[in-house]
Structures are given as structure tokens and as C-alpha cells.
Amino acid sequence: MTQLLLDIKPSVGPSLANFVPGRNLELLQMLKRVIRAEEKEHFVYIWGRLGCGKSHLLQAVIDYFLQRQSVAHYFPAELTPEFRFADNLGCVAIDDVERLHDDAQVALFNVYNQIREEGNTFLLVSGSLAPAQLNLRQDLVTRLGWGLVYQVHELTEEEKIEALQRHAIERGFNLRKEICWYLLHHVKRDLSSLMMTLDALDRYSLVHQRQITIPLLRKLLHGIS
Numbered sequence: 001m002t003q004l005l006l007d008i009k010p011s012v013g014p015s016l017a018n019f020v021p022g023r024n025l026e027l028l029q030m031l032k033r034v035i036r037a038e039e040k041e042h043f044v045y046i047w048g049r050l051g052c053g054k055s056h057l058l059q060a061v062i063d064y065f066l067q068r069q070s071v072a073h074y075f076p077a078e079l080t081p082e083f084r085f086a087d088n089l090g091c092v093a094i095d096d097v098e099r100l101h102d103d104a105q106v107a108l109f110n111v112y113n114q115i116r117e118e119g120n121t122f123l124l125v126s127g128s129l130a131p132a133q134l135n136l137r138q139d140l141v142t143r144l145g146w147g148l149v150y151q152v153h154e155l156t157e158e159e160k161i162e163a164l165q166r167h168a169i170e171r172g173f174n175l176r177k178e179i180c181w182y183l184l185h186h187v188k189r190d191l192s193s194l195m196m197t198l199d200a201l202d203r204y205s206l207v208h209q210r211q212i213t214i215p216l217l218r219k220l221l222h223g224i225s
Contacts, residue, residue: 014059020163020191023153024053030148031057034122035064035091042115043147045097047127051190052154054126058093061124065090079104085114089121097127097144098134105140112143123147157184160191167195171202173212182214186221197221 021028027046033039046054058074065072070090073083077099094100094108108125115121127134130151131144155163161180168175175198187197197220204220205212 013063014056015063016057016060019053019056019060020155020159020166022155022159024150027057027150027152030150031061031124035061041147042119042121043112043123043125043143045125045127045131045144045147045149046152047130047149048152049128049154051188051192052152053191054152055095056192057152058095058124058126061122062091062093065122079107079111081107083107083111085118085121091122091124093124093126095126097125098129098136100136102137105137109137109140109143112140112146116146126152155191160184160189160194163191164194164198167198168202171199173202175212179212179214179217182217186217 016028016032019028030039031044034041034044046057048054055076062072062074068090071086071088072091072093073089074093075095077094077096079094079100081103092111097108100108111123115123125144127144131141131149134141134144136144161177161184164180164183165175165177183194183197187193201212201217201220205216208216210216
């Protein structure tokens with residue numbers, strides 16, 4: 001049973017189109033304007049709790065640039081001091097900035113300065129806290145606040161249910177609300193974990209030729225616990 005979850009990957013990669021905004025609609029609209037060069041902004045810092053969608057947004061923005069043949073880099077809690085700018089570097093995204101070691105903090109500090117001088121690259125950074133609350137070198141904290149700063153709000157339970165039901169329709173089946181409630185109260189509550197479990201449940205129901213019900217979901221979760 002455990003292999004069902006291990007084998008499941010998100011059916012569609014993170015994109016701005018499949019990001020469920022909830023209370024983050026203003027943030028989503030702003031990111032779209034920036035990457036389309038409709039707004040002259042080169043620095044954006046987003047912050048929020050684990051599972052609120054920060055990594056989804058960073059990876060979605062990187063994908064946008066890559067789809068348009070621009071160089072773009074996503075760094076999960078890292079940045080090497082040897083990092084160099086390419087001629088057509090469209091975007092750099094740094095996830096979990098609070099986890100950067102000392103050398104990486106210096107590297108990111110230099111990236112901020114170079115972008116400010118040249119003004120051609122979009123830098124998107126995420127963290128768990130607002131800039132002033134981060135335990136990082138002070139000069140880097142100052143730069144994190146140079147551009148736009150947005151908190152990413154976690155979806156409400158009703159918004160997560162809406163997202164789960166929409167995802168189920170995309171996979172070709174209807175998901176009853178009571179099954180969504182059961183998922184919310186028996187698996188990790190971040191949307192990524194919920195979606196992966198739903199994908200596993202869909203596959204499990206197809207393998208066993210059974211309808212998706214709470215008893216079937218219980219059997220799946222018991223098998224992977």
C-alpha cells in the first residue's frame with residue numbers, strides 16, 4: 001500500500017493557473033503582472049506557514065520563464081557562492097530563505113545588489129516569517145524588504161474542499177464533500193499532501209474496481225500508516 005503514495009506524483013506540475021488563491025488573489029495577480037513585465041518590480045518576498053503554497057508559487061513562476069525559453073533557477077534553501085548570471089536570466093527563486101547558511105546568505109546579498117544595478121532579472125524569495133523577524137544577517141534582511149512583501153495565507157477548509165473537488169473532476173470523477181472532510185481530518189492538511197493522497201485513492205479505487213467511499217479511504221490510509 002505504501003508504494004501507492006510513493007509512486008504518485010502530482011499529475012500536473014505547479015503553475016499559476018492551478019494555484020488556488022483563496023485570500024491570495026492580490027498576490028497572484030501581482031505576480032502575473034510582474035512576470036509579464038506589466039509592472040516594473042524586480043524583488044518580491046513572500047512569507048507564510050508551511051503548506052500555504054509558497055513553493056508552488058515559486059516553482060510556477062520559474063516554469064513560466066522556462067516555458068518562454070528564458071533561463072530561470074529554483075533554489076530550495078540554497079544558493080552557491082559560485083552562482084553566476086546568464087545573459088538571458090529571467091528569474092531566480094529562493095525557497096525557505098531562513099535556512100540559508102552563511103555563504104549562501106552572502107551569495108544572495110550579492111544577487112540583490114547585482115539585480116539592482118542591472119535591473120533585468122526577477123528575484124522571488126520565500127520564507128516562513130516577515131523579513132524583520134528572520135534570523136539572518138542584517139544587510140540581507142534589509143534587502144529582502146526592498147521590493148514587494150506579501151504574506152501567503154493558508155486556504156480555509158472550505159477552499160481546500162473546493163480545490164479537492166476540482167482536482168477530482170479533472171481526474172474524471174466526482175468527490176463527495178464528506179470524503180473531503182475525512183481527508184482533511186486524517187491526513188496532513190497541506191494541499192500538496194491532500195492532492196497526493198487523493199491521487200493515490202483514485203488509483204487504489206481503479207486497481208480494486210471499487211467506488212471511492214470513506215471505507216475505501218480508511219482501508220487505503222490504514223495500509224500506508
